[in-house]
Amino acid sequence: MGSPKQPNRRSQDWFGREGKQGFYYRSWLKSLGLPHDVFDGRPVIGICNTWSELTPCNASFRELAEHVKRGVWEAGGLPVEFPVMSLGETQVKPTAMLFRNLVSMDVEESIRANPLDGVVLLMGCDKTTPSLLMGAASVDLPTIGLSGGPSLSGNWRGNPVGSGTGVIEMSEMVRAGDLSQQEFVEAEASMQRSKGSCMTMGTASTMASMVEALGMSLPENAAIPAVDSRRFRLAHLTGRRIVEMVKEDQVMSSILTRSAFENAIKANAAIGGSTNAVMHLLALAARLGVKLELEDWDRLGSRLPCLVNLKPSGKYLMEDFYYAGGLPAVLREIAPHLDLDAITANGRTLGENVADAPCWNRDVIRPLDQPFKPEAGIAVIRGNLAPNGAVIKPSAASPHLLQHRGRAVVFESIEDLKARIDDEALDIDETCIMVLKNCGPRGYPGMAEVGNMPLPPKLLKRGITDLIRISDARMSGTAYGTVVLHTSPEAAAGGTLALVQNGDFIELDVPNRRLHLDVDDVELERRRALWVAPPAPTRGWARLYVDHVQQAHLGADLDILVGGSSHSVTRDSH
Numbered sequence: 001m002g003s004p005k006q007p008n009r010r011s012q013d014w015f016g017r018e019g020k021q022g023f024y025y026r027s028w029l030k031s032l033g034l035p036h037d038v039f040d041g042r043p044v045i046g047i048c049n050t051w052s053e054l055t056p057c058n059a060s061f062r063e064l065a066e067h068v069k070r071g072v073w074e075a076g077g078l079p080v081e082f083p084v085m086s087l088g089e090t091q092v093k094p095t096a097m098l099f100r101n102l103v104s105m106d107v108e109e110s111i112r113a114n115p116l117d118g119v120v121l122l123m124g125c126d127k128t129t130p131s132l133l134m135g136a137a138s139v140d141l142p143t144i145g146l147s148g149g150p151s152l153s154g155n156w157r158g159n160p161v162g163s164g165t166g167v168i169e170m171s172e173m174v175r176a177g178d179l180s181q182q183e184f185v186e187a188e189a190s191m192q193r194s195k196g197s198c199m200t201m202g203t204a205s206t207m208a209s210m211v212e213a214l215g216m217s218l219p220e221n222a223a224i225p226a227v228d229s230r231r232f233r234l235a236h237l238t239g240r241r242i243v244e245m246v247k248e249d250q251v252m253s254s255i256l257t258r259s260a261f262e263n264a265i266k267a268n269a270a271i272g273g274s275t276n277a278v279m280h281l282l283a284l285a286a287r288l289g290v291k292l293e294l295e296d297w298d299r300l301g302s303r304l305p306c307l308v309n310l311k312p313s314g315k316y317l318m319e320d321f322y323y324a325g326g327l328p329a330v331l332r333e334i335a336p337h338l339d340l341d342a343i344t345a346n347g348r349t350l351g352e353n354v355a356d357a358p359c360w361n362r363d364v365i366r367p368l369d370q371p372f373k374p375e376a377g378i379a380v381i382r383g384n385l386a387p388n389g390a391v392i393k394p395s396a397a398s399p400h401l402l403q404h405r406g407r408a409v410v411f412e413s414i415e416d417l418k419a420r421i422d423d424e425a426l427d428i429d430e431t432c433i434m435v436l437k438n439c440g441p442r443g444y445p446g447m448a449e450v451g452n453m454p455l456p457p458k459l460l461k462r463g464i465t466d467l468i469r470i471s472d473a474r475m476s477g478t479a480y481g482t483v484v485l486h487t488s489p490e491a492a493a494g495g496t497l498a499l500v501q502n503g504d505f506i507e508l509d510v511p512n513r514r515l516h517l518d519v520d521d522v523e524l525e526r527r528r529a530l531w532v533a534p535p536a537p538t539r540g541w542a543r544l545y546v547d548h549v550q551q552a553h554l555g556a557d558l559d560i561l562v563g564g565s566s567h568s569v570t571r572d573s574h
Contacts, residue, residue, distance in 0.1 A: 008041075029080075057089070068235045087131065099446075142248075156191065203277070206276065207276075207280065255344065282554060379513065408501070438490075
């Protein structure tokens with residue numbers, strides 16, 4: 001008996017067939033206990049799951065997926081869960097960013113190759129969010145995002161401790177001699193009290209907020225704690241909604257417009273979001289053919305204030321942010337700066353979603369006219385040291401260092417930094433500028449989160465807590481300091497950064513967006529003639545990555561992945 005004829009959805013190219021092909025495609029799925037009538041043309045919903053015990057941030061996703069399935073079944077769809085490589089920022093070496101583009105390929109090809117009409121993306125730890133969005137965008141089916149949520153607030157000896165931020169703060173205290181190793185170890189479990197992603201406004205929470213600001217999720221996605229029952233309620237509603245999205249043919253490209261990206265850039269400024277969002281959104285936009293440039297981050301967001309008083313820029317944590325009203329309250333505050341007509345995944349406009357969003361705590365989410373920090377969006381700086389740009393997060397920086405000229409103390413690699421940073425003989429003082437090379441997309445490879453270099457103990461012991469630090473690396477969203485990142489071109493690609501030497505003077509002028517190496521062109525050309533590129537990987541993914549990765553100002557995607565392909569697959573497997 002053939003399958004009943006229903007709407008000609010994509011899945012029916014598999015399940016609606018008669019004869020041998022239809023038998024193949026239906027029979028093996030029936031081994032799961034599925035009755036024949038579920039192949040009647042109802043929407044088949046893929047649940048893309050990044051659960052892994054190696055990714056503790058995503059450890060609740062098995063349960064989360066079950067709640068999504070309930071919603072899909074309830075709305076008349078057929079849910080099918082599938083895994084993709086999971087990127088745990090806390091465990092993966094040399095850096096999860098090396099594999100972001102690989103996971104995006106996994107997602108893209110898994111969606112295209114299988115009988116799916118719509119997709120729910122389960123995302124949590126830093127790189128799972130952009131990789132899943134990028135991969136799904138390249139197929140462009142009806143898609144909705146669901147973040148796993150932040151963990152509960154950390155608390156040690158009665159004081160709030162934030163993921164990542166607490167690690168950095170306390171490790172510097174150990175190095176300064178102000179905290180014992182035993183106390184440091186004691187704080188570990190106090191910081192991570194439940195499943196869920198970092199509960200600071202780090203990259204995970206930033207990207208969850210970007211998903212919501214882009215319109216790719218239901219409202220409240222960004223901040224509900226991972227273990228809160230309301231996160232599972234949201235999962236249920238997400239399962240319902242994706243079925244409707246398929247029926248309405250609401251594909252990703254209809255949501256991820258230029259206006260959506262502009263809204264997200266402005267939202268990132270208002271929440272004091274991670275610099276990592278810059279590269280992820282640039283890469284995502286390029287997958288969709290949306291023209292977005294590094295300069296847009298400065299032009300659209302740098303003059304907007306930060307309204308959210310969260311670590312690492314402030315004092316509260318994501319649990320407090322949710323109770324205060326979460327991202328809807330922030331978007332309502334900055335509504336005059338947003339395109340409120342942008343369509344979101346629930347079928348309503350952004351303006352409709354946030355029109356009545358309440359704020360319950362004005363110390364956590366400040367009013368637009370009484371911001372937490374003024375002009376706190378990400379700044380893009382340029383000069384002979386960064387011809388294609390670099391970024392800095394002023395809200396996390398020391399104001400007195402935003403205009404500064406200092407002597408360079410150069411580290412040629414991360415190994416060089418680790419070998420010399422604790423040396424009492426290191427020639428460095430509080431006026432110096434630390435420079436780290438060969439940590440960009442090609443140089444690490446993968447562009448690790450090592451840009452917020454630890455300070456020398458000799459300075460920490462004197463109470464010096466910040467220096468200007470410049471690199472082609474990234475910085476964790478949980479980190480802070482006057483840190484210039486994403487310098488492009490990177491050192492390993494022959495950028496000017498590769499030519500900096502100890503004793504050179506560098507000028508940083510954030511208000512005027514300038515980053516200048518005080519070395520004349522003749523001397524730079526002499527140095528360039530002597531420069532030798534570092535050795536590159538010789539095989540496997542790392543080789544493919546280094547051969548094809550773009551520079552940071554373009555999003556560090558692979559050049560062969562820019563743009564998307566259709567979801568059509570014309571040939572059968574048998």
